[in-house]
Amino acid sequence: MATWNSRGLRGSGLEDLINATNEYYRRHGLALVQKIPTPITPVKFDKEQRRITDAYFEKDSTVDYIGVVQGIPVCFDAKESKTDIFSLRNIHEHQYRFMKDFEAQGGISFVMLHFTMRNDLYYMRFDQLTFFLERVKEGHPNHVKYMELEDDFFLKSKGGALVPYLIGLEKDLLLRDKGGENHV
Numbered sequence: 001m002a003t004w005n006s007r008g009l010r011g012s013g014l015e016d017l018i019n020a021t022n023e024y025y026r027r028h029g030l031a032l033v034q035k036i037p038t039p040i041t042p043v044k045f046d047k048e049q050r051r052i053t054d055a056y057f058e059k060d061s062t063v064d065y066i067g068v069v070q071g072i073p074v075c076f077d078a079k080e081s082k083t084d085i086f087s088l089r090n091i092h093e094h095q096y097r098f099m100k101d102f103e104a105q106g107g108i109s110f111v112m113l114h115f116t117m118r119n120d121l122y123y124m125r126f127d128q129l130t131f132f133l134e135r136v137k138e139g140h141p142n143h144v145k146y147m148e149l150e151d152d153f154f155l156k157s158k159g160g161a162l163v164p165y166l167i168g169l170e171k172d173l174l175l176r177d178k179g180g181e182n183h184v
Contacts, residue, residue, distance in 0.1 A: 013114075013116075014080050018078055018112065018165075020162050021160075021163045021165070022065070024159075024160035024161055025161065030069070030166060031067060031068065031074075034065065034066065034067055036062060036063065036064060063095055063099060069169060072108055072173075073108070074109075075108075076109065076110045078112045078114070081114070081116065083115075084145060085145055086143060086144045087143045088132060088133060088144065091111070099129075103126055108172065110124060110172065111123075111124040120146075121155040121156075121163055121164075123153045123155055123167075123172070124149075124153070
């Protein structure tokens with residue numbers, strides 16, 4: 001059973017940036033996207049410091065964020081990598097399945113990657129994620145190298161949008177409209 005300990009949940013730095021971006025987008029009427037809380041059950045609690053020191057996950061969660069952007073349903077997960085390699089093991093089967101089902105219902109799914117060593121943000125389209133996961137079945141390593149990613153989907157903070165995923169979403173939608181899939 002998965003547990004949460006005093007180190008906290010990994011990826012919270014990126015999530016803080018996304019939460020601030022979501023608030024910025026909401027205030028400006030651009031999007032309404034919210035963090036989906038991860039359901040945990042506390043096991044140990046430090047009463048002096050008023051914090052959970054040990055807990056377990058109640059059930060598999062879906063993705064980190066869900067919402068709507070100008071009438072378009074979106075869902076995405078936030079992931080971080082300390083190196084130039086992103087392990088696909090960080091995408092759990094139940095998360096991928098949820099994103100796939102979301103896409104089948106007409107929504108847009110993606111993964112927001114933060115390469116912390118470089119402080120680079122990357123918008124990974126769902127079709128690109130699928131491509132990388134499928135190639136693992138063909139014997140490729142279970143990871144994606146930084147240098148394999150598309151330059152156009154690296155994002156730079158802009159104004160109040162610390163994680164400007166709407167820029168990536170716009171490019172994603174343009175590719176979908178053209179019927180193109182450019183994976184690598």
